[in-house]
Structure formats: C-alpha cells, structure tokens
Amino acid sequence: MRSNVTALAATLAALALPSLSAAQTFELFGSDGAASRHESPQNFAMELRFSPWQPMVDSEFSGSGGGPFLQYFGERDGNGVRTAVRDRLLGALELDWQALRINPIGSLGLGVSVGFSSFTANAPLTATPSRDSGQESALVMVPMSAVAVLRLDVLARRTVIPLVFYGKAGVAASYWWITSGENLARRSAASPSAPTNNAGDFGQAAAGLSYAWQFAAGAMLRLDWLEPRAQRAWDLEMGVNHSYLFAEYMIVRDWERPQLRFGSNTWAFGVAFEF
Amino acid sequence: MKFQGALIVGLSLLASEASAQLLTPVRVGAETAVDAARPLGKLDCLNNSVRIQVNYTGDTTFNDLQMWIGTDAMTCATATSRTSTTAATCWQIETSTIGGSRSSYADSNFQIPARYLIDPVGDGDCTSPGTLRGTVATNYLSLIVTTSAGQNMVGTALAIPYDLNPPDVPTNVTAVPGEGAVTVSWRATTTTSSTTDDSGTSTSTTTASTDLAGFYLLCTPPAAGDADAGTDAGTVSGLDVPDLTFGDDAGTSSTCPAFSVSDAQLYDTAFFNRYVRGARTSASATSATADNLTNGVPYRCVVVAEDNAGNRSVSTSSQCVVPLPVTDFWERYRESGGAAQPISCGARPGARTGALLACISLVATAVALVGRRRRKP
Structure with missing residues (x-):
C-alpha cells in the first residue's frame, strides 16, 4: 500500500510538471531585494549530475564470501577470487521548481530526477561457475527521485562569497532490469533452484521497481563572478540567472521490503543552472 | 506574361529538336542490391546485374543501339577503336547478354551482368582486369547508334568504377x-605501410x-x-x-x-x-x-x-566451442535467496498497481520535461 501511495504521489507530481512551467515562485517575508532589476524571474534549477555508483544489492544477504552482486560483478584478484565491485558511473538529470522564496535566506522547492547506470559481466557457465562464458549479463538501473530541496543562497546573494548550501530529502525509486545476452533474463525450470518461491517467476522478464528514502547535502559554487558580463548576457538571451559547479553527498536508504536493493552512499558532482 | 510562357515553350521545343537522339546512360541500381553510387566489386562481378537507364531526348525510333565498354570516356568514340580484340581498349557487350527490352528508346531499362562491365574480355572469372589494367580502375560504358551518317557514339559515356581488391584478412x-x-x-x-628515410631506417606504420x-x-x-x-x-x-x-x-x-x-x-x-x-x-x-x-x-x-x-x-577458423547453459545475474540472485520478484511496465496480469503508476510517472516526467516551455518576462 505504501508503495502505491508513493507511486501515485510521484505520478501526480510528474503530471503536474507541465502546469509548473507557468508557475511562479511564491515569496515569503517580502520581496527579494537582492535581485537585480535587470535579472529575469528565477523559478527553476536544473542539475546535470554524475556519481560513482554501487548499489548495496548484497545488503539483502548475510554470510561470508559476499552476496551474488559481488560474486557476479566483482573484480577478480590474482587467485581468481572476486574481491570488490568497481563503482560505475551514474548520470542523472534533476529539475527543481523553486516554489517558495524565503527571503532573504534561500528557497524551498520540489525536485524530480532520473538517472541511468549499469553493471555488466560475462555470465559464468552453469556447469563450471569458475569459468566465464562469452555471453554478457547486465543489471541496468534507472533511479528516479522526488525530493524537497532547501537552498540557502543568502551568502551568494548578499555577500561576495559565491557559495550556496543546500539539503534534499524525499523518496527514490529505481526501475531495474537484468539482461542475459541480448534479451531480458527469465528463469525457467532449467535455472538453478531458488530457495524461496522457486517457480513463482518462471517465464517472467527480470525487471522490477525498488524504493528508498533519499537524503543529500551539498554546496554549490556560483560561477557568475568568473564572467559577470557573460552571465548577464546569458540571462538576457536564455533566461539563465546563475550557473554553478556543485558537490553533494547522497544517502539512499532502501525500504525494508522484498526488493532488489539499490541504495548507496555516494558523492555526486556536476553543473547546475537556475532559470 | 502569356507571351513569355509561349516563348519558353517554343525555345524548349527547339532545344529538344536540336538535341535529338542525345542519349545518356545512367546507373540506377541493380537487380540484386548494387548501390548505384558505389564501385562494383567481386560479389557483383560474379553474381549481380547492373541496371542501366538511358535518358534520351528527341526521336524515339530505335536504330540498332549497341553498348560498348572502354577504358576511358572517349575510347569507344572512334570506329577504329571498336574492335573487341583482346588487345583492344573498347569491347562490345554482346546484345544477347543485355537484359530488358531494346525495342525503343521509350523502354530503356537494361540489365547488364556486372562482369561485362568490369571484365569485358569475357572470361567471366573477374580476375582478368588484374592482369589487364589493375584491380582498381574505371571503365566507361558508351552507347553507339546507327544513323544515316553511320555508327556514332551518342551522349556521354557512363563511368563504371570497380574495385576487386579484397579487404585485409581478419x-x-x-x-x-x-x-x-x-x-x-x-x-x-x-x-601496414613501411617507409625508408635517407639514412636507410625503415619505419612501419599500421x-x-x-x-x-x-x-x-x-x-x-x-x-x-x-x-x-x-x-x-x-x-x-x-x-x-x-x-x-x-x-x-x-x-x-x-x-x-x-x-x-x-x-x-x-x-x-x-x-x-x-x-x-x-x-x-x-x-x-x-x-x-x-x-x-x-x-x-x-x-x-x-x-x-x-x-x-x-x-x-x-579468416582461418576459430577453435571449436560448445554452447552450454550459463547463469545470468537474475538466476544467480534468485539462487542466492534474493527476494525481489519481477514486475513489468506492461499492463499484464500480475503487474502491480504501484509499478504501473511508477512507470506512468516516469513517462509523464519525460513528457513534461520535453514539453516544458520557458516563459520569458
């Protein structure tokens, strides 16, 4: 039930986005006195994000030797033992509606994001698991999130310090699928036996949805001071008020439910634009 | 304005009469997948026909249209060159080998086996050009028509580039x-090419x-x-x-x-x-x-x-291999006791409502992002 409610909320939020394009930012505690008269209205932020990514799939499993994620995607040492999984790149795009301007300290808004990451390995032969075949199997993930975003930009707007601090909290979901060769993986009666609900997924494509809580905190370096004139021209022509480089620490905590876990603690880096 | 139109039509007619029997062959593809633009190769030479369309103006009376293949654009223009001997530079493509109707200019799609365009000496093995004039060259197809003035080449010869060099072996x-x-x-x-400088040092470049x-x-x-x-x-x-x-x-x-x-x-x-x-x-x-x-x-x-x-x-053949069952990650995950059950974005029995809604939200997000328009003040 909880997943249905969350999904419904995400759906409504997404469906509302087109109307947000016409939305304005509401202001709290008077008007934004720091904004230049020549500056265009600022309602949104967009982030292009990159993270080293490694989902904690194996947190579902206990015991020594690591779980199936390590045993499948881990790097082999000189003795052929899989020791660690190398992080993969997670690329994502986030769009925030800076719905409420809290003068003079910052803004509170709603952000939605979608990303992509994948892990690929050569599938081992069933009869001799220590030997890899020429066929690849991949775990592909499309993490999405809906978060509340608080950006504290008072320093950047009122002082010479070009820093904006921010925090995010919300829900995340990841659509995932697993491939076998060129096709989606499917279990059959010939597959290795599963200890629970063995035949329950025979014939079904290996694709699913997992949920998590997501928290993040970070800092953004406003780049306007590098080329103030260029930024002003960009605002005039494109409506982009400010551009940033940012670094963020992100915590994704899986929900306690039967699901493929995709949670991770990681850094994110990227560029952001307010417009 | 009417006068101008009549003048243009009249001039066009005059131009048409002046260029009567001007024929230009155009390569428009083949019966079997030969791109009209690329050089002909050995596969074409052994298996394919090339379709030639003759564009003409003027009189549609057919006067013994012949097709000749030469080593340059004007070789077949002179009657003395059209000898078809092995030492010649211009050979006739036998009428019997040309497919399609030749009853009139109005029906001018001909199919010519590519080997006659590449290897006109006619042994059909597609290797003679290698000794005759190289494995990469261009032949020219000329049209010869008999008129009251005798046999004459008409129109422009059509370039037929070919390349019989095989690619490097994997x-x-x-x-x-x-x-x-x-x-x-x-x-x-x-x-791999190798060069030798003045000092005699040889450098190999791959x-x-x-x-x-x-x-x-x-x-x-x-x-x-x-x-x-x-x-x-x-x-x-x-x-x-x-x-x-x-x-x-x-x-x-x-x-x-x-x-x-x-x-x-x-x-x-x-x-x-x-x-x-x-x-x-x-x-x-x-x-x-x-x-x-x-x-x-x-x-x-x-x-x-x-x-x-x-x-x-x-290439030489690979070593022998035997396909065998493999374990994909999904099978390994479930074998290890993984509890996740598959769902699908497709609306099929068993698909859960939450997953479907989430799928819809993903699509809606994409649509919203694409459809959004920035409003300038």
Missing part, C-alpha cells in the same frame, strides 16, 4: 561459448582499414532446418566440458567439424546464406555473437570481412 580469431551462442572475437583489420563495410560470422554446422544441418557436426561424446575447446585435449580433436571456406565459396550466395549467422556487423566491430545455436553441439566459425565494393576475405 586475424586472431577466437571463440567463447555462451548459452545457445558463440561469441567470436577478432583483431581489427589494419593496413593504420585501420578505411575500405571496410563490416564482418560476417559463418559457423558450421549450419542453422537447424537446413537440409545438411548436423550432418557435418562432430559427436558430443568425449567432450572435455571444463575446457570447452576441442583440440587442446588429447583424443577429442577429431570430434570437431572442420571448417574452411574457399574464395569461390565466399561469393557463392547459396553457400554463404547457409552458413552465415546474423547480419553484417559494423566496420569497427571486433566481435560478434552467433545465437540460436544448440547447447552441447560443437561449432566452429570463421570471420568474413567485406569492403564497400562487396569484396570479401575470410
């Missing part, structure tokens, strides 16, 4: 088994081949359903499964099917189609997978490189 071919599949890898084909269209994978035994499927496969008994390759264990090499492809078989469409697995790869590919194979049956494959003119070269 090397280092290796194969590894998958589930009902074999993945074959090879080294990218390269061209560059990637540019005249390359892609690679085919041919494997034996041929696909199931073929009349000969399985008859030339080796026996499975005696397989040393852990090593998976024949030939590296004593006593098993005789069970693996041999596979060598001759130059003639490379261009034998029936043979090629029987053994080819999948479509042609890109030119930059260094591996390909043959799938829909039978687990437990030994296979051996070769890699065929094809260039932009359709010339082919074949």
Whole structure:
C-alpha cells in the first residue's frame, strides 16, 4: 500500500510538471531585494549530475564470501577470487521548481530526477561457475527521485562569497532490469533452484521497481563572478540567472521490503543552472 | 506574361529538336542490391546485374543501339577503336547478354551482368582486369547508334568504377561459448605501410582499414532446418566440458567439424546464406555473437570481412566451442535467496498497481520535461 501511495504521489507530481512551467515562485517575508532589476524571474534549477555508483544489492544477504552482486560483478584478484565491485558511473538529470522564496535566506522547492547506470559481466557457465562464458549479463538501473530541496543562497546573494548550501530529502525509486545476452533474463525450470518461491517467476522478464528514502547535502559554487558580463548576457538571451559547479553527498536508504536493493552512499558532482 | 510562357515553350521545343537522339546512360541500381553510387566489386562481378537507364531526348525510333565498354570516356568514340580484340581498349557487350527490352528508346531499362562491365574480355572469372589494367580502375560504358551518317557514339559515356581488391584478412580469431551462442572475437583489420628515410631506417606504420563495410560470422554446422544441418557436426561424446575447446585435449580433436571456406565459396550466395549467422556487423566491430545455436553441439566459425565494393576475405577458423547453459545475474540472485520478484511496465496480469503508476510517472516526467516551455518576462 505504501508503495502505491508513493507511486501515485510521484505520478501526480510528474503530471503536474507541465502546469509548473507557468508557475511562479511564491515569496515569503517580502520581496527579494537582492535581485537585480535587470535579472529575469528565477523559478527553476536544473542539475546535470554524475556519481560513482554501487548499489548495496548484497545488503539483502548475510554470510561470508559476499552476496551474488559481488560474486557476479566483482573484480577478480590474482587467485581468481572476486574481491570488490568497481563503482560505475551514474548520470542523472534533476529539475527543481523553486516554489517558495524565503527571503532573504534561500528557497524551498520540489525536485524530480532520473538517472541511468549499469553493471555488466560475462555470465559464468552453469556447469563450471569458475569459468566465464562469452555471453554478457547486465543489471541496468534507472533511479528516479522526488525530493524537497532547501537552498540557502543568502551568502551568494548578499555577500561576495559565491557559495550556496543546500539539503534534499524525499523518496527514490529505481526501475531495474537484468539482461542475459541480448534479451531480458527469465528463469525457467532449467535455472538453478531458488530457495524461496522457486517457480513463482518462471517465464517472467527480470525487471522490477525498488524504493528508498533519499537524503543529500551539498554546496554549490556560483560561477557568475568568473564572467559577470557573460552571465548577464546569458540571462538576457536564455533566461539563465546563475550557473554553478556543485558537490553533494547522497544517502539512499532502501525500504525494508522484498526488493532488489539499490541504495548507496555516494558523492555526486556536476553543473547546475537556475532559470 | 502569356507571351513569355509561349516563348519558353517554343525555345524548349527547339532545344529538344536540336538535341535529338542525345542519349545518356545512367546507373540506377541493380537487380540484386548494387548501390548505384558505389564501385562494383567481386560479389557483383560474379553474381549481380547492373541496371542501366538511358535518358534520351528527341526521336524515339530505335536504330540498332549497341553498348560498348572502354577504358576511358572517349575510347569507344572512334570506329577504329571498336574492335573487341583482346588487345583492344573498347569491347562490345554482346546484345544477347543485355537484359530488358531494346525495342525503343521509350523502354530503356537494361540489365547488364556486372562482369561485362568490369571484365569485358569475357572470361567471366573477374580476375582478368588484374592482369589487364589493375584491380582498381574505371571503365566507361558508351552507347553507339546507327544513323544515316553511320555508327556514332551518342551522349556521354557512363563511368563504371570497380574495385576487386579484397579487404585485409581478419586475424586472431577466437571463440567463447555462451548459452545457445558463440561469441567470436577478432583483431581489427589494419593496413601496414613501411617507409625508408635517407639514412636507410625503415619505419612501419599500421593504420585501420578505411575500405571496410563490416564482418560476417559463418559457423558450421549450419542453422537447424537446413537440409545438411548436423550432418557435418562432430559427436558430443568425449567432450572435455571444463575446457570447452576441442583440440587442446588429447583424443577429442577429431570430434570437431572442420571448417574452411574457399574464395569461390565466399561469393557463392547459396553457400554463404547457409552458413552465415546474423547480419553484417559494423566496420569497427571486433566481435560478434552467433545465437540460436544448440547447447552441447560443437561449432566452429570463421570471420568474413567485406569492403564497400562487396569484396570479401575470410579468416582461418576459430577453435571449436560448445554452447552450454550459463547463469545470468537474475538466476544467480534468485539462487542466492534474493527476494525481489519481477514486475513489468506492461499492463499484464500480475503487474502491480504501484509499478504501473511508477512507470506512468516516469513517462509523464519525460513528457513534461520535453514539453516544458520557458516563459520569458
């Protein structure tokens, strides 16, 4: 039930986005006195994000030797033992509606994001698991999130310090699928036996949805001071008020439910634009 | 304005009369997949016809249209050159070899076997140009028409470029088994050139081949359903499964099917189609997978490189490999006790509402992002 409610909320939020394009930012505690008269209205932020990514799939499993994620995607040492999984790149795009301007300290808004990451390995032969075949199997993930975003930009707007601090909290979901060769993986009666609900997924494509809580905190370096004139021209022509480089620490905590876990603690880096 | 229109029509008619019987042959493709723009290759020379369309103006009376092929654009223009001897530079394409109607200019689509355009001496093996004038050259198709003034070349000769050089042979071919599949890898084909400077020092440079269209994978035994499927496969008994390759264990090499492809078989469409697995790869590919194979049956494959003119070269065969069941990550996850159950974005029985809503939200998000318009003040 909880997943249905969350999904419904995400759906409504997404469906509302087109109307947000016409939305304005509401202001709290008077008007934004720091904004230049020549500056265009600022309602949104967009982030292009990159993270080293490694989902904690194996947190579902206990015991020594690591779980199936390590045993499948881990790097082999000189003795052929899989020791660690190398992080993969997670690329994502986030769009925030800076719905409420809290003068003079910052803004509170709603952000939605979608990303992509994948892990690929050569599938081992069933009869001799220590030997890899020429066929690849991949775990592909499309993490999405809906978060509340608080950006504290008072320093950047009122002082010479070009820093904006921010925090995010919300829900995340990841659509995932697993491939076998060129096709989606499917279990059959010939597959290795599963200890629970063995035949329950025979014939079904290996694709699913997992949920998590997501928290993040970070800092953004406003780049306007590098080329103030260029930024002003960009605002005039494109409506982009400010551009940033940012670094963020992100915590994704899986929900306690039967699901493929995709949670991770990681850094994110990227560029952001307010417009 | 009416006067201007009448003037233009009148001038056009005059121009048409003035250029009566001006014929220009145009290569518009072939009966069997010959792109009109690319050079003809050995595959065309042995198998294909080229379609020629004659664009004409004026009189549609047909006067003994002949087609001649020459070594340059004007060779066939002079009557003394049109001798068709082996030492000549202009040869007639026999009327009997030209397909299509030649009853009038109004019906001017002709099919000419490509070998007569490339190898007009006519031995048909598509190798004579190599000794006659090189494996990469251009011939010219001229149209000769008999009029009251005698036999004359009309219009402009059509350039027929050809390239009979095969691409470099793929090397280092290796194969590894998958589930009902074999993945074959090879080294990218390269061209090595060497230069020697004034001091006598020789420098060798290796560059990637540019005249390359892609690679085919041919494997034996041929696909199931073929009349000969399985008859030339080796026996499975005696397989040393852990090593998976024949030939590296004593006593098993005789069970693996041999596979060598001759130059003639490379261009034998029936043979090629029987053994080819999948479509042609890109030119930059260094591996390909043959799938829909039978687990437990030994296979051996070769890699065929094809260039932009359709010339082919074949590698030596891979080692023998036996497709066997593999464990994908989903099977490993579930085998380890993973509790996740699959769901789908498709609206099918068993798909949960939450998943469907989330799928809709993903699509809606994408639509919203694309459809959003920034409003300027």
